[in-house]
Amino acid sequence: MDYLRDPEAIYRRSFEIVGAEADLARFSLFDATVAARMIHACGMVEIADRMIFSRNATEGGVAALQAGATILCDAEMVASGITRKHLPADNPVVCTLNDPQTADHANAIGNTRSAAAVDLWGDRMEGAVVAIGNAPTALFRLLELLEEGAPRPALILGLPVGFVGAGESKSELIAETFDVPYITLVGRLGGSAITSAAVNAIAMLAKGESR
């Protein structure tokens, strides 16, 4: 069967296609690097038009990871997609969704397990890189906590996916006026692969790696 087998060649050709087909001209060089990897993860160059990087979001994420920031994930799939060898400071990758306390806490607050899991992040939110790639309610809950004065993350990757709450929670993230940098994708699209690709891209920038 005739197909490209060399990982370097596949990698190079993939990013050639992304570069040729995606319009990344409006992004800074750092943001474009992250955008290209998010596109690579989902196979859709058209998401470029729907991405929003707040000012210096990528730079803030790079500095945070270099300083040892914890990465807080809403779902195990997001955590699973983060390539540990790219992390510049053996950064902890945390997902509290399956913590023994989460289900009871969800009942107590009348919200989803994904939202309850965010409450368990506590002081680990200070300076963290937050990677939400699945549940809209996790992003809504994070925004509620920040409104109430919770510790500020260094960067929010707000990339939940789906038909109920995904677009709405991302609109709230964009509308918020507290000063936390974010990367998001308006509308329904998002997901764990796009989110872990964004984390990996920022980690590689932090480590000065090109792949």
Add this chain to the structure above:
Amino acid sequence: MDYLRDPEAIYRRSFEIVGAEADLARFSLFDATVAARMIHACGMVEIADRMIFSRNATEGGVAALQAGATILCDAEMVASGITRKHLPADNPVVCTLNDPQTADHANAIGNTRSAAAVDLWGDRMEGAVVAIGNAPTALFRLLELLEEGAPRPALILGLPVGFVGAGESKSELIAETFDVPYITLVGRLGGSAITSAAVNAIAMLAKGESR
């Protein structure tokens, strides 16, 4: 903040939207159930037009999982997205990508680690549900092994994503004439979330669960 917090209500509303927006009329009831969950996982109703279910693919997957079939995944993210409690027979979930032999074997055969990992499945392919949600080279390699007479899986979920080889490997899967049922999505789209959603849907059908 005003948003839907009740997981049952979110779930119901999500599938109402999928049902209202996605055209699933050409699918059997079983296939439509799987298709709806794949759409739910990625937030894109338009993938319905690109899905191909070979005849009785879902039925074959259901019977295989009930009989204890192993689930062979090309990537840890796919394995991570499979909800173990839905599995009808404590089915083993296997990913050999990070097996200690994989890197050396990739060098030996001049192919990617993802392709090399498929070679390590061996006799576990017999009657298995194969879930490829990331690497085109894993699907290409699987098809090569099947051409060479390797043990037949019960079902192939051929859903790699990306710009190099994803569309091509799925076209090969569709063009193959050996008699292994498959579910695929033509073109570049696919991914770990869509793939694990398909496995979860088949598992829930096998267990008679609606969620």
